[in-house]
Amino acid sequence: MIRIVDVAKMANVSTATVSRVITNSGTVKRETTERVLEAIELLNYQPNVLARQLRRSETNTILVVVPDITNTFFSKVLRGIEAVAIENGYQVLLGDALNNVERENGYINILRQKKADGMILLTARIDEGLLDEIAKELPVVLACEYMEGSQIPTVSIDNISSSRKAAEHLIGLGHQRIGFISGPLNVVLGRDRLKGFKQAMSQHGLPIEPLLVQEGDFSYESGYNLMMKFLALEHPPTAVFAANDEMAIGAIKAIKFRGLSVPENISVIGFDNIKISSIFEPALTTIAQPAYDIGQKAMELLIKLINKDSLTKNQYMLEDELIIRESCKKCLHQTIFPK
Amino acid sequence: MIRIVDVAKMANVSTATVSRVITNSGTVKRETTERVLEAIELLNYQPNVLARQLRRSETNTILVVVPDITNTFFSKVLRGIEAVAIENGYQVLLGDALNNVERENGYINILRQKKADGMILLTARIDEGLLDEIAKELPVVLACEYMEGSQIPTVSIDNISSSRKAAEHLIGLGHQRIGFISGPLNVVLGRDRLKGFKQAMSQHGLPIEPLLVQEGDFSYESGYNLMMKFLALEHPPTAVFAANDEMAIGAIKAIKFRGLSVPENISVIGFDNIKISSIFEPALTTIAQPAYDIGQKAMELLIKLINKDSLTKNQYMLEDELIIRESCKKCLHQTIFPK
DNA sequence: ATACAAAATGTAATCGATTACAATACTAGT
DNA sequence: ACTAGTATTGTAATCGATTACATTTTGTAT
Numbered sequence: 006m007i008r009i010v011d012v013a014k015m016a017n018v019s020t021a022t023v024s025r026v027i028t029n030s031g032t033v034k035r036e037t038t039e040r041v042l043e044a045i046e047l048l049n050y051q052p053n054v055l056a057r058q059l060r061r062s063e064t065n066t067i068l069v070v071v072p073d074i075t076n077t078f079f080s081k082v083l084r085g086i087e088a089v090a091i092e093n094g095y096q097v098l099l100g101d102a103l104n105n106v107e108r109e110n111g112y113i114n115i116l117r118q119k120k121a122d123g124m125i126l127l128t129a130r131i132d133e134g135l136l137d138e139i140a141k142e143l144p145v146v147l148a149c150e151y152m153e154g155s156q157i158p159t160v161s162i163d164n165i166s167s168s169r170k171a172a173e174h175l176i177g178l179g180h181q182r183i184g185f186i187s188g189p190l191n192v193v194l195g196r197d198r199l200k201g202f203k204q205a206m207s208q209h210g211l212p213i214e215p216l217l218v219q220e221g222d223f224s225y226e227s228g229y230n231l232m233m234k235f236l237a238l239e240h241p242p243t244a245v246f247a248a249n250d251e252m253a254i255g256a257i258k259a260i261k262f263r264g265l266s267v268p269e270n271i272s273v274i275g276f277d278n279i280k281i282s283s284i285f286e287p288a289l290t291t292i293a294q295p296a297y298d299i300g301q302k303a304m305e306l307l308i309k310l311i312n313k314d315s316l317t318k319n320q321y322m323l324e325d326e327l328i329i330r331e332s333c334k335k336c337l338h339q340t341i342f343p344k
Numbered sequence: 345m346i347r348i349v350d351v352a353k354m355a356n357v358s359t360a361t362v363s364r365v366i367t368n369s370g371t372v373k374r375e376t377t378e379r380v381l382e383a384i385e386l387l388n389y390q391p392n393v394l395a396r397q398l399r400r401s402e403t404n405t406i407l408v409v410v411p412d413i414t415n416t417f418f419s420k421v422l423r424g425i426e427a428v429a430i431e432n433g434y435q436v437l438l439g440d441a442l443n444n445v446e447r448e449n450g451y452i453n454i455l456r457q458k459k460a461d462g463m464i465l466l467t468a469r470i471d472e473g474l475l476d477e478i479a480k481e482l483p484v485v486l487a488c489e490y491m492e493g494s495q496i497p498t499v500s501i502d503n504i505s506s507s508r509k510a511a512e513h514l515i516g517l518g519h520q521r522i523g524f525i526s527g528p529l530n531v532v533l534g535r536d537r538l539k540g541f542k543q544a545m546s547q548h549g550l551p552i553e554p555l556l557v558q559e560g561d562f563s564y565e566s567g568y569n570l571m572m573k574f575l576a577l578e579h580p581p582t583a584v585f586a587a588n589d590e591m592a593i594g595a596i597k598a599i600k601f602r603g604l605s606v607p608e609n610i611s612v613i614g615f616d617n618i619k620i621s622s623i624f625e626p627a628l629t630t631i632a633q634p635a636y637d638i639g640q641k642a643m644e645l646l647i648k649l650i651n652k653d654s655l656t657k658n659q660y661m662l663e664d665e666l667i668i669r670e671s672c673k674k675c676l677h678q679t680i681f682p683k
Numbered sequence: 684a685t686a687c688a689a690a691a692t693g694t695a696a697t698c699g700a701t702t703a704c705a706a707t708a709c710t711a712g713t
Numbered sequence: 714a715c716t717a718g719t720a721t722t723g724t725a726a727t728c729g730a731t732t733a734c735a736t737t738t739t740g741t742a743t
Contacts, residue, residue: 006699008698008699008700009699009700009701010699018722018723019722019723019724020699020700020701020723020724021701021702021722021723021724021725022721022722022723023700024700024701024702025701025702025721025722027700028701032720032721032722033721033722034720034721034722037721037722051456051457051458052457052699052700053398053457053458053698053699053700054457054458054459054700055394055397055398055401055403055458055459055698055699055700056398056698056699056700056701056728057699057700057701058394058700058728059392059394059395059398059698059699059700059701059727059728059729059730060699060700060701060702060727060728061700061701061728062394062728062729064394066437074419074422074423075416075419075420075423075619077414077416080413080414080419081414083413083440084413084414084440084442087440096437096454096459097437097438098405098435098436098437098438099436099437099438101422101423101426103423115435117390118390118391118392118393119390119392119393119394120393120435225619225623254623258623280414280564281620284564284593284597284624285623285624286625345729347728347729347730348729348730348731349729357692357693358692358693358694359693359694359729359730359731360692360693360694360695360731360732361691361692361693362730363730363731363732364691364692364731364732366730367731371690371691371692372691372692373690373691373692376691376692391729391730392728392729392730393730394728394729394730395698395728395729395730395731396729396730396731397698397730398697398698398699398700398728398729398730398731399697399698399729399730399731399732400698400730400731401698401699
């Protein structure tokens with residue numbers, strides 16, 4: 006292992022000078038710089054990052070906690086985060102929470118142990134009080150998710166209004182019996198999308214039937230199973246709004262399994278606009294989140310927090326967009342089993 | 345920031361003793377241990393990981409380089425890696441190479457800088473000589489990919505034989521004009537799957553028409569575009585073998601776009617068995633890789649390398665499986681445009 | 684009570700860089 | 714030639730833990 010003293014010896018200077026050359030401090034004479042660089046080259050010297058980090062007490066690493074890495078929506082956000090991170094000399098440490106609160110908490114400890122300079126959470130099932138406290142001392146940004154009443158900087162879309170927009174699209178097509186397959190209701194995200202749905206229904210004077218609101222977990226399987234439940238009702242909904250695309254696709258598969266078709270018999274709308282939603286048949290009508298942009302913005306905020314720059318505001322809402330494809334259609338009959 | 349000396353002072357012992365308590369060395373009297381633990385509790389002391397790592401010259405972090413994080417196949421491998429990593433007290437640092445060789449090289453430097461104790465590569469476009477040299481000094485494991493003539497430990501399936509198996513499935517169904525959409529040929533993986541395809545064709549006395557072998561890049565888009573090329577031929581293939589599922593799905597979409605159907609007009613077989621391949625319609629016939637197991641095994645090997653345990657062998661081949669679903673069918677006519 | 688071994692604890696060096704402060708070399712102005 | 718001021722370089726403290734080695738305490742056998 007080549008150390009800085011080895012370089013110093015070879016170049017016939019002090020370690021301080023070598024260090025100054027490495028960090029481009031600009032105070033080293035050109036000749037000396039050249040001698041040092043030559044020695045570094047010759048010895049193939051690589052500075053020991055741990056030592057540097059200890060001295061500077063910084064890691065140049067940020068931690069990103071994803072609820073579920075197999076969901077492609079998050080990989081797009083990640084891409085956005087990574088782009089800005091690399092540009093600014095940060096490494097990205099990825100934590101997959103496996104949809105599991107304990108794992109999520111575990112990652113917080115990594116931040117606490119100063120293994121990372123900051124953290125971006127794409128999930129927020131963690132105890133609010135705990136997170137709020139940590140965020141007071143350490144740089145934390147929430148992306149996609151947010152936390153009620155907390156001052157933690159957040160980047161997301163307005164889930165309530167976009168959810169309302171999706172529901173209104175169905176209502177606008179004449180649907181009245183609309184089923185809602187929600188995300189897990191222990192996360193704000195899940196609750197917000199439900200809230201948006203309910204708002205839209207109420208505002209158009211439509212009843213919210215408890216049987217037509219089911220709690221899923223954002224997985225394909227839950228979408229499939231809950232749709233099966235809807236289909237077992239005497240009066241199944243004529244349209245279904247799933248709180249994410251994976252569940253929407255699951256729902257469509259269930260409908261098809263029952264020999265019915267989308268959108269002819271039942272309309273389905275999703276949320277997120279993951280890649281597969283445009284490939285799947287019928288192509289999914291959905292709400293597009295600017296995933297990449299969310300990632301970028303979140304990372305930008307985090308860098309500001311790390312550098313202790315002040316933020317002009319701490320809630321960033323980006324624009325979503327309703328993407329109309331093939332999975333929704335005008336409602337022709339108020340029941341899907343006409344006699 | 346609470347330091348170990350603070351704890352030592354409070355517990356009225358030396359820092360050495362505190363350290364011994366923390367590391368469970370077992371040589372500290374029970375009373376003292378309790379006093380120290382109490383102080384740690386009271387002060388809410390968190391050891392500084394950087395200092396420890398510097399002293400011990402280990403990071404308890406391993407680096408995983410993925411060619412493309414948006415491909416769900418890799419997230420499954422990652423899950424396998426992570427499971428074993430966490431179990432053994434390792435953190436996983438994820439590098440997304442964005443299908444880009446330079447990015448890939450960049451991650452090697454992280455290992456070199458000792459920011460990680462070892463590395464698992466799920467891609468290997470890097471210069472062979474360079475990688476081989478690094479692997480001599482530092483723990484490196486290849487997963488999914490491998491490198492010809494190198495001694496780097498590897499976990500994968502036998503891509504040649506599984507590819508042959510896939511091609512033979514089509515041949516067994518009577519297909520003779522079979523198109524092959526390969527992966528990038530600058531990676532062994534891509535070349536191997538092509539090799540398997542060619543072997544199967546030759547062994548059954550079928551000609552390999554250059555026009556029917558096209559190089560893709562594992563993306564949905566390339567599958568779509570290259571299939572369009574096939575369809576523009578005077579005699580398009582009656583079956584297509586795509587070197588991964590994403591391209592296979594792209595190919596199917598192209599076929600449908602042309603008003604033809606799968607498998608009635610053209611059979612399509614994929615590779616990887618990603619989740620969507622069973623959901624997509626027609627459900628994809630494909631080769632299943634034991635992605636999770638590959639990840640686990642790779643991490644196990646890496647841990648052995650890090651601990652300088654000896655490996656019994658350094659090429660691990662896991663079992664693949666041909667999964668027959670709906671996208672392939674008996675060949676009825678040797679041309680898809682019968683006069 | 685004594686001697687010796689084993690157990691427990693302490694002291695201080697160490698990991699490898701960065702950086703505050705000190706010292707020296709150089710420049711220009713008189 | 715002398716001096717103030719700047720540019721360059723060096724010395725040594727420092728980050729916060731771990732650990733080799735030294736020392737003290739405890740336990741046991743005689």
